[in-house]
Amino acid sequence: MLKFIHRPVLRVLKFAGFTVLGGIVAIIAVAIFYLNGLSDLEPWHTVHLDEDYSADGAVSSFPDYLAMEDRLFAELQDELISKLSFGPKDEVNRFQPDSVSNPLTWPRNWNRSFMIETESPTASVLLLHGMSDSPYSLREIGQSLHEAGANVLGLRLPGHGTAPAALLETKAEDMISATALAARHLKAMQPDKPLYAVGYSNGGALSVVHALRQLEDPSLAKIDRIILLSPAIGVTPAAAYAPVAIQLGHILGVQRLAWSSLGPEYDPYKYTSFAINAGYVTHQLTMEIRSRMDAATADGSVAVLPPILGFSSAVDATVITRDMISNLYAKLPENGSELFLFDTNQFLTKRPLLSDDAADFLDPLVTDTARTYTLRVITNEAPSDRKTVLNTYVPGTNNPAVQRLDLSWPRGVFSLAHISLPFSAEDPLYGIIPQPEISRLQLGALALRGERGISEIPAGDMLRMRWNPFHSIMMSETQSFLGLGAED
Numbered sequence: 168m169l170k171f172i173h174r175p176v177l178r179v180l181k182f183a184g185f186t187v188l189g190g191i192v193a194i195i196a197v198a199i200f201y202l203n204g205l206s207d208l209e210p211w212h213t214v215h216l217d218e219d220y221s222a223d224g225a226v227s228s229f230p231d232y233l234a235m236e237d238r239l240f241a242e243l244q245d246e247l248i249s250k251l252s253f254g255p256k257d258e259v260n261r262f263q264p265d266s267v268s269n270p271l272t273w274p275r276n277w278n279r280s281f282m283i284e285t286e287s288p289t290a291s292v293l294l295l296h297g298m299s300d301s302p303y304s305l306r307e308i309g310q311s312l313h314e315a316g317a318n319v320l321g322l323r324l325p326g327h328g329t330a331p332a333a334l335l336e337t338k339a340e341d342m343i344s345a346t347a348l349a350a351r352h353l354k355a356m357q358p359d360k361p362l363y364a365v366g367y368s369n370g371g372a373l374s375v376v377h378a379l380r381q382l383e384d385p386s387l388a389k390i391d392r393i394i395l396l397s398p399a400i401g402v403t404p405a406a407a408y409a410p411v412a413i414q415l416g417h418i419l420g421v422q423r424l425a426w427s428s429l430g431p432e433y434d435p436y437k438y439t440s441f442a443i444n445a446g447y448v449t450h451q452l453t454m455e456i457r458s459r460m461d462a463a464t465a466d467g468s469v470a471v472l473p474p475i476l477g478f479s480s481a482v483d484a485t486v487i488t489r490d491m492i493s494n495l496y497a498k499l500p501e502n503g504s505e506l507f508l509f510d511t512n513q514f515l516t517k518r519p520l521l522s523d524d525a526a527d528f529l530d531p532l533v534t535d536t537a538r539t540y541t542l543r544v545i546t547n548e549a550p551s552d553r554k555t556v557l558n559t560y561v562p563g564t565n566n567p568a569v570q571r572l573d574l575s576w577p578r579g580v581f582s583l584a585h586i587s588l589p590f591s592a593e594d595p596l597y598g599i600i601p602q603p604e605i606s607r608l609q610l611g612a613l614a615l616r617g618e619r620g621i622s623e624i625p626a627g628d629m630l631r632m633r634w635n636p637f638h639s640i641m642m643s644e645t646q647s648f649l650g651l652g653a654e655d
Contacts, residue, residue: 211330211432212440213264214247219333220325220420222344229320229352232345236280236323243329253436259433259541259608259623262330267607268641270435274463274605277303277436281321290361290651291353293390294321295346295370298399298445302330303436303596304367304589311642312365315652318357322349324370331432331440335425339451344379346373347387354388361391363649367589368485371398373450375475375495379459382468394645395477399449400456401490409447431623434610436596439628453494460498462647474503476648478588478641481529485585490527501539501562507644509588509637510546513582517550533558534565543644545572545637553578557640577636584632592639 185555188639218239226232253263255598261268278301292312294305301627302321309319325345326337354362366374374393381387416424422430428445430439463469477496479488488508497507510529533542542560544567548572553575586597590611595602597611622629635641646652 184374208426208429210251212426212429213422214330215331216242216246216329216333218242219337220341220345221328222340226348229349232348233280239329239442239637240279247330259431261432261435268433268435272607273435277301277306278323280323281306281309283309283319283321285313285316285318287316288318288360289316290363290649291318291357292320292649293346293350293353293362293364293374294319295364295366295373296321296327297368297370297397298449299327299331299334299438299441300367303435305365305370307591308365308589308642309596311652312646312649313344315646316498317363317649317651318353320349320353322346324373326445327438328436331438331442334438334442334445337444337448339448339455342369342373342448343376343452346377350377350388350390361650362388363392363394364390365394365396365645366398367396368585369399369449369452371395372400372449372456372475375400375456376452376459378473379463382459382471384462392473392476392649394648395475395479397479397483397486397585398452398491398495399479399486400495401447401487401493402449402453403487406443406446406450409443409450412443413546414515430625433608433624435608453490456495457539460495464498469498470500470502472500472502474505474648475499476505476507476645478507478575478644479509480583480585480587481508482582485583487628492532494527496540499539504540505543505644505648506540507543507641508545509583510544511554511582512551512576512580513547513550513578533560533567536563536565538562545640547576555637572640574637574640580632582632583635583637587635588638588641589631590634592634592636594634 216239218235220226220232220235222435226235248262251262253260257263258266260266263269270278281302292309294302295300296304303344309321313319325341326333336469336591350362350364353478359415364374364377366372374390374395375398377387378390378393381389404464412424416422425442425444426440427443428441432439460469463472469612481488481490492506496504508529529544532545538560539562544557544558545555548556548571555572555574555576557572559568559570560567592598592599593600594611595605596608599612601609613624613629616631619626
């Protein structure tokens, strides 16, 4: 009888063992297949820099933060750049001293934190850039808000502006802590003036996390209003499994598993290579926003959340716009918040060559009379016309006020992209109007043609829209929302 009972159990154990073994083999096979598609690691993927900010470090003031940043960039020079050797093929490499991509050839290195002060500021503005970006991404917006009367601090977030390897170890709490430190500095400078935050992509998530934490922590500098550009408040669920891939890489001794992409570092102000830990950090921020929004809704504290003005492309390959709406905007009180969406260019997307499915969530959104925020949508005046209109849906209505704009979709452009929003056509790097006195490289106008697989720059990078043809409207709406630039 005992033998009869043990035999099926043994079969189950054998089956389970083979299943687990098969799963491990499958994971390793997938990892090998994935690794075969990645480039080899370069020194900027492996260098370790000690002098960056961490939440548990000794830095407690913004002047100390800047002093550490000085040491960090000196360390970057000593530990990486001085040890590199380059050949003729490295003309477009941000670490090559004579490269057109070297940020040190610019009048100012915008990989560094910056502060722009005015004599009689009416407000203070904290700029928080995106993941793998740098303070450059909000430089133009910051200068505009400074001209409108604000003190502006562009913060270089931990892990950024140096080498892609820095994002292998950066933690969400490091970025949250740095944000709080910079906000405290601005508020101390002008305690009787409002403090605003402008967050791009991951920086948008950081600004919302700070605003939610300030509901419970009175020691945090209070942010009074928030501007979001392409906010990363909804990312692919796969980002949650980054620690598994990282651990597998440690077990196998394969460092390349820590990267979701490896590419030539041709951009002076943005990493081309992307560490999967960076995606995990953004995932952690989105999860905190979701849980804190639920808690604030339950206890009623959401009523004092600062008003938010968000700008997003209806189609976005980096973040999930509909998740941003469900995780944040759908839970906001009626406090004057607004969401500004850039529809696809229907002149092109309504044709068989292109798909418009990604923006399908817009239809139920505009008809939702339960909205607590104002929804604004830039779209074509007619599908057969590149001219645009601004449709405004106030809370509780689905009948828009229609404003004809003096702007049209540029020829050949079917949508904005996640990375488009902060940059105007005049941006010296990502725009289309040359400014050789500032930058010898113009990525916004880059459109190489030839056989596939030859260019070092991926075709997808060249196809992606890098500037915003509606930038002037975005800036006008931003200044109005923040009460800046208005004449007395």
